[in-house]
Amino acid sequence: MKAWIVLLMALCLPLMVQASEEEEDAEKAPAPVVAYVTLAPALVGNFGDGPKLKFFKADLSLRVTGVDVEAKIKHHEPLIRNQLVMLFSQQTEEAMAAAGSREVLRAEALKQVQDVITQEEGQPLVEDLLFNNLIIQ
Known part of the structure; x- marks a missing residue:
């Protein structure tokens, strides 16, 4: 036994x-490194229609995971900036001033960034988009 x-x-x-x-x-x-890629300088442009010009200034950061992903996002930054400026410039004054409009705009901006990166890299890579500052005048 x-x-x-x-x-x-x-x-x-x-x-x-x-x-x-x-x-x-x-x-x-090692745990994957979470990084925030700040789009600098801030995005600046005009939006809305009508006789009076309205301006926006947006300081944005993109949350990604991994050093290699951060490098890819920085490589595609001009394309991302263009897509976001086009999105912001298409907004109306009513849409920008409405309650909760910043969250709607943030979600749409994240979707557009993910779509662009998916076209270029085959996967979204960007986990979140954050407004560090959004000024509408």
Whole structure:
């Protein structure tokens, strides 16, 4: 009986060692780095229609995960900036002044950025878009 127990323990020991090594490897793996890519300088343009010009100034940051993704976003920054300026310039004064309009605009801007990056890179890469500052005049 003791021989069976010793044999069973001898067979299970390598499995226990392998499981603990896998846990240690998982703990040693670096966590992905979250980065915020700020689009600088701020986006500036006019919007709306009518006799009086209305201006916007938007300071934006894009949240991404990974150093390589950050580099890709910086590479495509001119395309992203163009897409966002076009989006903001198409807004009406009523849409910009309405309650909750900034959240709607933020969601649409994120969608447009993700669409552009998906066309270029094959996946959205941008997790979120944040307004650091949005001034409408």
